[in-house]
Amino acid sequence: MASAQSGTLYRGREGMWSWVAHRISGMLIFLFLLVHVLDTALVRVSPEAYNEVIGHYKTVVFGLGEIGLVGAVVFHALNGLRIILVDFWSKGTKHQRGLFWGVVVLWVVLMAGFLPRHLMHMFGA
Amino acid sequence: MQTHDYDVVIVGAGGAGMRAALEASKRARTAVVTKLYPTRSHTGAAQGGMCAALANVEEDNWEWHTYDTVKGGDYLVDQDAAEVMAKEAIDAVLDLEKMGLPFNRTPEGKIDQRRFGGHTREHGEAPVRRACYAADRTGHMILQTLYQNCVKQQVEFFNEYYVLDVLMTGDPRTDEGVRASGVVTYELATGEIHVFRAKSVVFASGGFGKVFKTTSNAHTLTGDGPAMVLRRGIPLEDMEFFQFHPTGLAGLGILLSEAARGEGAILRNSNMERFMERYAPTLKDLAPRDVVARAMANEVREGRGCGPNKDYVLLDLTHLEPAHIDAKLPDITEFARTYLGVEPYTEPVPVFPTAHYAMGGIPTNIRGEVLRNAEDVIPGMYAAGEVACVSVHGGNRLGTNSLLDINVFGRRAGIAAAEHAATVESPELPEGVEIPTVELLQRLRDRPATEDRVADIRRDLQETMDANVQVFRTEETCRKALADIEALKKRYETVAVQDKGLRYNLDLLEAVELGFLLDLAETVALGALYRKESRGGHFREDFDKRDDVNFLHHTMYYRTLEGEEGAEGTSIRLGTKPVVITRYEPKERTF
Amino acid sequence: MSAQTSPTRIPDPTTRYRRTGQRGVNTEMLSWMFMRASGALLVILIFGHLFVNLWLGLGVKGIDFAFVAGKWANPFWQVWDLLMLWLGLIHGGNGVRTIINDYARSSTPRLVLKGLLLVAVVVTIVLGTLVIFTFNPCPAGAEPSLLPAVCQG
């Protein structure tokens, strides 16, 4: 049967894109969390085993991945708070767009604080 | 083809159709057949209000309301009908409130009322606050409320079914025993024909503003109802009376409600003069529509129009508080912003008269029964709303009387139709009743491709109507219009549609609708030519006075019989019908 | 539809609507509330966690067995991480459930995916909880230099 499927992407605005990002970040964190619990569980096996696996976290690749993860967590957390405000604060819906940009600004600030320190830890002494 | 069997079939799901359906479906098996989803009907476009002498904010009574209606209609109103309407208005409004309509409220919590053109106290002493309203979307709220109650009552709708023919057991011009027997419809989604057999048929299919170019009416208001009954031998009444609403957005025709003037807006010409003070010293900007529309057209004609082409006047709201405008007129100010880019808080809005309302239509009595001549009814055939001519509006409808009309007479027609259905057997439907419709469609589909387009014929029709039978008419212009229509009918005979498919073939239906428009335009021009007087919405420059001696009667239009000769080479025979006068003798109108 | 509605009597329209069949508290609402409540708590938990692990001291470089063991020697951090584990996984798991509901259109893949999700969440929670509670910061026979300071005592 013929169908009418082809079409453009819907051009939503802040609300929609923040939701897309929230969903992707949430999914990402969840997958990471599963792995993270498993690797931490290695402390039950032996200190050597744990240290070896956790050693990977200290490589550059993981270090960069960690930045992405922290970025995702921070966004998800801030935007989660925005969603809570939209839901429970009577003026939340009116200011949702402003709140979104607030999230973005806060995210940048937090990341700007975190990044140098993280990079310092990674490449520093 | 499919056939369906019902007690009552209602054609149209605007205010009148759904009000009828609410009554009929309680009493009989009822189907509502409509070419649009009910909530798309043009009742939803009505803005200003619905009047009733509730006396919620100041003293008022139904007699004053009757008087205003009669006088506003330039004494062509059937006064028995006007009395019925004014009396039942109060319950009509209260019923809607009980159904859930969110009217604006007074500080005491009662239904609020406001002023509207032509509505007065003490027989014309001063404006009275009679129009009940819900911001400036009263029609929207009526349409929604009625639809909501239809959902509540599980009324059966056939949405996007076009009624294209009406069925009767005989010819109303010659058969005494003729009665209604159903309708033939076309299902838009599939192109299939459905025949509805019914004991009662209620026409509520709205107006036909699309015969004009500049109009407040929807694209779909093509007068299918009146045209198809005319073709079947049912007469039409008072077609020459068409109302031009003073305040359409210039060039577009989109309506700015009279409520704007009710709330204090003022019309001004290029000298910024409040010119209505000259034309109607008492009511000024709130004089009846025909008076205001003519005054505006006259200002423009005499060179006091505004804009580069001096072809419109201005509606000034700038002296009103923005907060007040927002509270009372939110939608129409948005129209001005969206469509003309004018900010009504600070700039006056360009306006010009726009074709608005058909006073004429299918003749009925006060029970909504359709007449087949000046006296006799066709059992089982009903009409209500803008499609009908009861006649409560006479030569000119007062603002807010139409939303009232659809509720009062919609209700009456619904009850009468169901009661009639309870007393009779289902009519016979002979084989092949759908054939004329099938053939009509087939012809349009099968014709070889032409250069000419349906849209071009329609545009030419609308242009000649605007140029010749609009606010000002003369013998010459009416004849010109008639000749043009004649030529356009010729072109219509050969025009082809491009879309040959079955699904959603709106191309085909626009062609059918054009056929209806041509027939109706002809009646309008013909009536305008024959009524050699000026009354209400009909203004003849060559006969600029009302002539009660020769023309205090309704005009009736009959399709000629085989071999019979029609007026002016058309296939229409003209007749008359007396005006019912009970308490108000005609006198000169001053405002 | 009009077959059963007799034309003259219209049934009480409010009796037609029984789509939900549910009264009182509803799981969708609870899940919605939970997402918000747990989200708010998680902000504190996770930001605290990140702060301590990635910001203070040596950052990611400082994380090793000794570091973890040192933290879990303190019941405060045990409770902290336990809460984070449970809330995070239930919150995340519930979130992913919504996502599956949204994108898996036919019912079989939907069930399979949700089954997998449930197993993953339950296994991870049980495992994590066991680890936190049965954790011995000073396992016998381990290389002493890898152990936290508390073991020297």
Add this chain to the structure above:
Amino acid sequence: MTAVAEKTPAPEASAAEIPSFEVTLRINRFDPDSGKDSSWEDFTVTMHGTDRVLDALHEIKWHLDGSLSFRRSCAHGVCGSDAMRINGRNRLACKTLLKDLDISKPILVEPIKGLPVEKDLIVDMDPFFESYREIMPFLVAKGQEPSRERLQSAEERERFDDTTKCILCAACTSSCPVFWTDGQYFGPAAIVNAHRFIFDSRDDAGEQRLEILNSKEGVWRCRTTFNCSEACPRGIQVTKAIAEVKQAVIRGRI
């Protein structure tokens, strides 16, 4: 296919001599009878100052290709017939002025999303109205019917004013990402119309409506993406209305 048509001068609008301009509409066409999937087709027409997308569609239908199908009636944004996706966003064609769009590029016109396409820009609205009917969109007032009107203060009337504006155009519901993937979701329009009655002081069935919307396919599906609020041609604060319904459910339940 590309076709070009001349248009006879449009009705003279307010301002000075109105410049005309060429504009291309790229329309997503679909005819189930053709056996082919939907495809894009370009039409170029000459239009004028205050013309809207609907006027351009008419121009195409009337002079270039009569088989182009779309719904429309009032032509000024009050009947809700012509919601469609214009440049990727849901709008009413009759309320979208060409001059407000970027006409240096083709204007993309598609049917609204999430409802079955019947032909070209026409979708099947039945699922939409089905959800609407399920939230009991009518006043239910218990108790003795008064002889006059029911009283309601101006403040009580104001409480639900915003949601009475709905014209059931489906622009909101068909812009909702949740509705695209889960057609069972009641959708914003149904919730808006429930809101209109839940907060009407004269109504007595609010509890029942809240219960309906508390279901699996009810308000909790809304993920506050605000597409609905942005799409609503009547400017209804849709997401706000949904939030208020959520609050009402919570308050009524806990």
